Amino acid sequence: xxxxxxxxxxxxxxxxxxxxxxxxxxxxxxxxxxxxxxxxxxxxxxxxxxxxxxxxxxxxxxxxxxxxxxxxxxxxxxxxxxxxxxxxxxxxxxxxxxxxxxxxxxxxxxxxxxxxxxxxxxxxxxxxxxxxxxxxxxxxxxxxxxxxxxxxxxxxxxxxxxxxxxxxxxxxxxxxxxxxxxxxxxxxxxxxxxxxxxxxxxxxxxxxxxxxxxxxxxxxxxxxxxxxxxxxxxxxxxxxxxxxxxxxxxxxxxxxxxxxxxxxxxxxxxxxxxxxxxxxxxxxxxxxxxxxxxxxxxxxxxxxxxxxxxxxxxxxxxxxxxxxxxxxxxxxxxxxxxxxxxxxxxxxxxxxxxxxxxxxxxxxxxxxxxxxxxxxxxxxxxxxxxxxxxxxxxxxxxxxxxxxxxxxxxxxxxxxxxxxxxxxxxxxxxxxxxxxxxxxxxxxxxxxxxxxxxxxxxxxxxxxxxxxxxxxxxxxxxxxxxxxxxxxxxxxxxxxxxxxxxxxxxxxxxxxxxxxxxxxxxxxxxxxxxxxxxxxxxxxxxxxxxxxxxxxxxxxxxxxxxxxxxxxxxxxxxxxx
Numbered sequence: 100x101x102x103x104x105x106x107x108x109x110x111x112x113x114x115x116x117x118x119x120x121x122x123x124x125x126x127x128x129x130x131x132x133x134x135x136x137x138x139x140x141x142x143x144x145x146x147x148x149x150x151x152x153x154x155x156x157x158x159x160x161x162x163x164x165x166x167x168x169x170x171x172x173x174x175x176x177x178x179x180x181x182x183x184x185x186x187x188x189x190x191x192x193x194x195x196x197x198x199x200x201x202x203x204x205x206x207x208x209x210x211x212x213x214x215x216x217x218x219x220x221x222x223x224x225x226x227x228x229x230x231x232x233x234x235x236x237x238x239x240x241x242x243x244x245x246x247x248x249x250x251x252x253x254x255x256x257x258x259x260x261x262x263x264x265x266x267x268x269x270x271x272x273x274x275x276x277x278x279x280x281x282x283x284x285x286x287x288x289x290x291x292x293x294x295x296x297x298x299x300x301x302x303x304x305x306x307x308x309x310x311x312x313x314x315x316x317x318x319x320x321x322x323x324x325x326x327x328x329x330x331x332x333x334x335x336x337x338x339x340x341x342x343x344x345x346x347x348x349x350x351x352x353x354x355x356x357x358x359x360x361x362x363x364x365x366x367x368x369x370x371x372x373x374x375x376x377x378x379x380x381x382x383x384x385x386x387x388x389x390x391x392x393x394x395x396x397x398x399x400x401x402x403x404x405x406x407x408x409x410x411x412x413x414x415x416x417x418x419x420x421x422x423x424x425x426x427x428x429x430x431x432x433x434x435x436x437x438x439x440x441x442x443x444x445x446x447x448x449x450x451x452x453x454x455x456x457x458x459x460x461x462x463x464x465x466x467x468x469x470x471x472x473x474x475x476x477x478x479x480x481x482x483x484x485x486x487x488x489x490x491x492x493x494x495x496x497x498x499x500x501x502x503x504x505x506x507x508x509x510x511x512x513x514x515x516x517x518x519x520x521x522x523x524x525x526x527x528x529x530x531x532x533x534x535x536x537x538x539x540x541x542x543x544x545x546x547x548x549x550x551x552x553x554x555x556x557x558x559x560x561x562x563x564x565x566x567x568x569x570x571x572x573x574x575x576x577x578x579x580x581x582x583x584x585x586x587x588x589x590x591x592x593x594x595x596x597x598x599x600x601x602x603x604x605x606x607x608x609x610x611x612x613x614x615x616x617x618x619x620x621x622x623x624x625x626x627x628x629x630x631x632x633x634x635x636x637x638x639x640x641x642x643x644x645x646x647x648x649x650x651x652x653x654x655x656x657x658x659x660x661x662x663x664x665x666x667x668x669x670x671x672x673x674x675x676x
Contacts, residue, residue: 379464420437604643
């Protein structure tokens with residue numbers, strides 16, 4: 100009778116803990132530690148209570164003691180970070196899985212099959228927890244939680260059968276075993292899916308090669324071409340492209356090196372050609388996130404109307420920005436650092452042999468690149484007057500950074516991933532910004548791991564999965580307050596742009612919303628800035644640039660007018676398409 104009461108209490112505890120871990124795996128680090136510790140301790144006690152009936156009692160006793168020890172370790176040591184929790188969870192699941200595999204050597208065939216499946220899945224998930232620390236939350240939510248829930252209900256069901264005092268029908272006797280078998284198969288399938296995802300992710304990550312390593316001696320002057328080479332990946336036969344490495348500067352004139360891509364028609368018209376300086380959207384903040392490195396994305400994929408651009412004989416100069424490809428940090432949404440990379444890339448492209456470029460440059464930029472384009476227009480007259488920027492086209496730009504962060508800070512994916520990029524970049528560049536001040540302890544490892552990944556498929560999948568499973572906000576303090584808030588405000592492009600300015604916005608954009616963009620445009624207009632603001636119905640953040648968007652022909656015509664020397668409109672004009 101005592102054993103039945105123990106099974107009742109422990110089974111109920113397992114069911115409750117499993118349900119909480121499944122539904123809310125990321126409330127806080129303290130709660131997560133308590134849940135995991137409770138799960139380990141409860142599992143250990145159940146293993147000890149049932150050891151006498153196990154096929155291998157000695158193994159069951161060892162496993163029970165191991166789970167209890169793991170629960171104690173979680174409370175004593177792993178509560179400081181999820182990274183520590185990942186280590187304990189990973190090792191515990193590996194050892195627990197090996198114990199199940201050992202115990203599966205005896206008993207009935209169906210018991211052995213279930214033991215092998217659950218043991219193998221536990222080992223695989225333990226290895227994944229060690230290799231992907233921020234996936235520990237995913238592992239807890241998708242494996243540990245449901246497993247405990249199923250196990251707990253199985254114990255309650257067994258006690259209920261004893262209470263009935265009679266032998267149940269065959270379908271009832273097989274119920275718990277069928278449930279356990281289904282859970283074991285589901286765990287194995289999930290483990291195999293995550294292993295496949297892990298392999299695909301590791302294969303998709305490109306490491307910067309020797310091209311991106313600066314030479315031992317680098318000129319102090321920005322815009323000097325250090326090296327160039329032909330670039331062929333994804334380049335059609337009718338185009339020519341060169342990968343370039345060049346000097347530039349960070350904020351405060353700190354010397355740096357950046358990489359980029361120059362694209363031209365294979366048969367350009369005679370004479371010097373006009374230049375489109377392309378500033379790309381967000382790809383990440385890690386060094387391997389340069390568009391010239393990413394296997395499934397490069398600069399040309401999102402350049403609107405690129406075929407028509409090259410047929411007109413224009414040349415595209417697309418920077419990777421400092422810190423993408425080349426040594427970091429990357430100045431993500433930090434205005435001057437981005438803009439200098441854009442302008443110095445044009446200077447360097449003029450030194451590529453077999454190319455003849457005109458002085459006139461029009462800057463195009465999308466999203467993060469729109470932010471860079473606006474800043475390039477602001478600083479060009481003083482930082483790079485020789486680049487001769489005759490127009491700036493900012494396409495759904497990240498303009499008002501404070502409003503942008505305020506809008507997305509509580510969204511599960513955009514707020515988590517973009518917030519990780521911003522916090523990482525700003526904390527690396529500004530000494531007064533601290534990640535630990537703004538991020539909850541339970542989310543710090545998630546932020547660090549997300550910042551290591553590029554915003555590219557399949558590498559972005561783990562960050563997205565973490566965001567969906569752990570739906571709680573990452574912030575301990577409001578990100579638009581304090582030092583970070585001040586830095587976001589000072590990197591909002593509010594300075595005067597002397598060249599003609601075009602700002603385009605999709606009205607269905609959920610990231611840079613029309614409301615935020617319109618407020619930013621109104622501020623510029625009230626300050627005396629001349630600009631064209633054009634909005635497009637039915638277009639979101641990416642589809643604004645796609646073939647078929649009415650922005651593309653207008654952007655080409657607007658740019659042609661700039662190269663022809665025609666002045667832009669005076670004052671502010673607003674049009675909707």
